[in-house]
Amino acid sequence: MPDDYLSFLERILTPGRLRHSLGVQQVIGELAEVYSLDRQLAQTAGLLHDAAKDLSPAQQEQIIQQAGIQITCPEEQDYNLYLHGPVGAAFVRQELGVDDPLILGAIHMHTFCGNGANFHSPLVWCLRFSDLLEPNRDWSEVRWMRENMPRLRALAYAGRMTEAAILHTSTLIEWFDTAGYPVHPNMRKARQDLSQALLTNRSPLDAR
Ligand SMILES: [Fe+2]
Ligand SMILES: [Fe+2]
Structure with missing residues (x-):
């Protein structure tokens, strides 16, 4: 039950992060209808997706050691952008x-x-979309996001997952490149694979 986790999150997340998580829970619930996902499962993933983001560096390190989390590329060491995903799951x-x-x-x-089999699953993409689209986000200071979010919302809610995923990765890559943030190689690969697939009508997403 997603709500069972609320009191736990209230203790470990900042108020702003909790608000974000609730926003993601709401949006992924709406997208679950569009993509025929198990709504409760999707909302649980949405609510918990950033559970590890406000842990102290010592707590992060402990989980990385205990769970044997492997860092597969230098970019992944960036905790805020990337590593809180694997650490959060553990x-x-x-x-x-x-x-x-x-x-x-x-x-x-x-x-x-x-690089699991579900990397391109509708559930994972809906979580990535919801993470950006949730209503508590304020993108007014970030040009790439401000300009592209209405289109991302329209594509995602219209069930056009491949196009939404290409726009999602393109937007983040352009923003990160401009701002000098590390870009995970899996983001570039995803954009390339999906663009290729769209051209040949063989998207790993639409085949599902
Ligand atoms: Fe996150
Ligand atoms: Fe998030």
Whole structure:
């Protein structure tokens, strides 16, 4: 039950992060209808996706060691952008007993870490979309996001997942490149693979 986790999140997240998580829970619930996902499962992933984001560096390190999390590229060391995905999956398994592989995988891969079979699953993409589209986000200071979010929302809610995913990755890559933030190689690969697939009508997303 998503709401069972609320009191836990209230203790470990900043108020702003909790608001963001509730916003993601709401949006992914709406997208679950569009993509015929299990709504409760999707909302649980949405609510918990950033559970590890406000942990102290010592707590992060402890989970990385205990769970044997491998850092697969230098970019992934950026905790705020990437590593809180895998750490978050290990953290909610450990602290909340979450054991559903779909939920854990979505939390792990929402930051483009990993290369599991579900990397391009509708659940994981809906989580990535919701993360940007949730209503408490203020993108007014970030040009790429401000300009592209209305189109991302329209594509995502119209069920046009491949195009939405290409726009999602393109927008983040352009923003990160401009701002000098590290771009995870999986983001570039996803954009390339999806663009190729769209041209040949063989999208890994639309085939599902
Ligand atoms: Fe996140
Ligand atoms: Fe998030």
